[in-house]
Amino acid sequence: MTEATIALVTGANKGLGRETARRLAGLGWEVFLAARDAERGAGAVAELAEEGVHTRFIALDVTSDESVAAAADAVKSQFGRLDVLVNNAGIGGPRTDPADTRPDDLREVFETNVFGQVRVTHAFLPLLRASDHPRIVMVSSGIGSIAVITDPKVRDIVPVALGYPTTKAALNMLTTMYAAALPDIRINAVDPGYTATDINGRSGFQTITEGTDAIVRMATIAPDGPTGGFFDRNGTISW
Numbered sequence: 001m002t003e004a005t006i007a008l009v010t011g012a013n014k015g016l017g018r019e020t021a022r023r024l025a026g027l028g029w030e031v032f033l034a035a036r037d038a039e040r041g042a043g044a045v046a047e048l049a050e051e052g053v054h055t056r057f058i059a060l061d062v063t064s065d066e067s068v069a070a071a072a073d074a075v076k077s078q079f080g081r082l083d084v085l086v087n088n089a090g091i092g093g094p095r096t097d098p099a100d101t102r103p104d105d106l107r108e109v110f111e112t113n114v115f116g117q118v119r120v121t122h123a124f125l126p127l128l129r130a131s132d133h134p135r136i137v138m139v140s141s142g143i144g145s146i147a148v149i150t151d152p153k154v155r156d157i158v159p160v161a162l163g164y165p166t167t168k169a170a171l172n173m174l175t176t177m178y179a180a181a182l183p184d185i186r187i188n189a190v191d192p193g194y195t196a197t198d199i200n201g202r203s204g205f206q207t208i209t210e211g212t213d214a215i216v217r218m219a220t221i222a223p224d225g226p227t228g229g230f231f232d233r234n235g236t237i238s239w
């Protein structure tokens with residue numbers, strides 16, 4: 001029998017993270033459903049268990065060094081390695097007019113969407129290096145793509161704000177740099193597409209499952225699959 005793939009999804013108590021955890025566990029993988037709130041995380045694990053899907057709750061707040069270190073220790077003691085890390089946790093950030101936005105208004109969204117992904121990636125790298133086929137999926141957004149955001153077809157429908165778009169643009173460059181530095185790990189950014197979740201007040205037009213197609217595809221790529229790319233559910237997209 002081949003060993004199960006070990007995966008961890010951050011921000012997985014709801015939305016795209018929960019659906020990603022559900023789909024990866026459905027492949028027979030051992031999936032850590034990570035959430036910052038124990039009640040919400042354990043609740044999601046229990047709901048999935050009622051559907052016959054087994055996941056493991058793990059406490060992980062991407063903004064806390066202690067929390068992330070404890071989660072990495074827990075995965076190490078249970079499996080000694082991690083095959084797939086899905087850096088999914090994210091927040092929307094302030095929607096204030098750029099002219100009225102101060103640095104302090106942006107700290108929380110950068111702490112979560114950018115420094116959080118660095119904190120988690122850094123902490124789990126030793127466990128990923130212990131895998132025969134390590135993969136990292138950075139859950140970015142088309143809103144972090146300068147090519148997309150300046151496209152006349154899109155420009156006028158995306159809210160103008162300094163926080164969320166710049167954090168996802170930073171995450172895209174983090175992906176590029178990590179991929180250049182770590183050629184033995186497949187590291188890709190994905191745009192889920194506009195999906196009905198709490199982050200957008202459920203205004204997205206895609207289903208939650210459609211929103212996880214690109215995440216699942218990049219989580220399941222082969223050892224000779226792409227690295228350092230940016231994908232949506234239809235294929236490669238522009239930075």
Ligand code: NAP
Pocket residue numbers: 010011012013014015016017035036037040060061062063088089090091112116139140141142191192193194195196197198199200204211
């Ligand atoms: P969501 O339903 O609001 O889920 C966000 C998840 O992130 C929640 O589980 C939330 O936990 C978690 N989270 C927030 N701060 C955290 C922290 N400090 N530590 C750990 N977890 C934290 O939104 P979603 O749409 O599923 O978003 C998932 C990812 O997809 C995000 O990175 C988002 O930017 C990206 N994305 C979404 C769309 C879309 O249309 N939905 C499009 C492009 C990209 P709590 O429940 O505890 O708050």
